[in-house]
Amino acid sequence: MNPKMACQGLQKGETLATLKKECESLKKKLEEDRGKLNDVELHQVAEKVEVVGALSIKTRRVLKGHTNKVLCMDWCKDKRRLVSSSQDGKVIVWDGFTLNKEHGMSMPTTWVMACAYAPSGCAVACGGLDNKCSVIPLSLDSNENCAAKKKTVAMHTNYISGCTFTNSDMQLLSCSGDGTSALWDVESGQLLQSFHGHTSDILSLDLAPSETGNTFVTGGCDKKANVWDMRSGQNIQSFECHESDINCVKYYPSGDAFASASDDATCRFFDLRADREVAVFQKDSIVFGASTVDFSLSGRLLFAGYNDYTINVWDVLKGTRISMMFGHENRVSRVRLSPDGTALCSASWDNTLRIWA
Secondary structure, X not given: OOHHHHHOOOOOOOXXXXXXXXXXXXXXXXXXXXXXXXXXXXXXXXXXXXXXXXXXXXXXXXXXXXXXXXXEEEEOXXXXXXXXXXXXXXXXXXXXXXXXXXXXXXXXXXXXXXXXXXXXXXXXXEEOOOOEEEEEEOOOOOOOOHHHHOEEEEEOOOOEEEEEEOOXXXXXXXXXXXXXXXXXXXXXXXXXXXXXXXXXXXXXXXXXXXXXXXXXEEEEOOOOEEEEEOOOOOEEEEEOOOOOOEEEEXXXXXXXXXXXXXXXXXXXXXEOOOOEEEEEXXXXXXXXXXXXXXXXXXXXXXXXXXXXXXXXXXXXXXXXXXXXXXXXXXXEEEEEEOOOOOOEEEEEOOOEEEEEO
């Protein structure tokens, strides 16, 4: 930032240093006030809840086809198809039952870091190092070249780290390494709303689960998780508890809370109504960063993928680890529960995806 510009509009006797100091003391006061409201930890409330029984989750399918790290995946609402994107520049649409590759599309760039299925199942969105997010309509004819119909919707000034459709095919939400997220009209490519508030790269976003949900959450390299109002563009809540980059944020199924995964080797759970962190999922033996999280359908389990190639399953209420899932041979980049909650798909830097059930 140009320091001259930054100093315009300062009151008499104000310097950047005094303002920074004031900002820090206000932050401290906020934390103190938040602290006064802290009555009880989540695991204490859940003491009388029954323990989750042993899980028998095994790999049921291995999806092979990418020639490099798989960076992202998303389920279709039909509970059967999924889309994945990879460092090899390919976007593949799979049938999770038969393992058929229904569509394979080459992007103009490697590192396709984000992909998403449209709610109707008739299109996918993807983006990455090209700083753009494109929407590709899928045709029923598998011989047709889908990528030729690709349409650029979102434009950022740095890489695209995440994208998702809102509750219709008509709007797309994107987040980027330029520190902003934005809402776009798919038809016209017009920018409907932009969201500023992160001071560094945004690495993940997630839309609130309710049909009427007009909020979404983002997490990034400034160690902050921010909740946004899609209509006003306002940052309505912010949480700064992690000690390193936040790699992933994911709403609790009810929409009243969210979880985050970070390079500090912890996952954390934030209650939006209590406006605070209510649980930390960590163990001394876990030293590698957590890259991705998702909840079971009931919200009782949290699946977390780590950079040591494992997936840990946490009991959200008790804060304890229930089980570990082994199979990948490189870091797990994404875990996503299928829409009906019966299966989990994981994407990995070992070039494969696995479906667990």
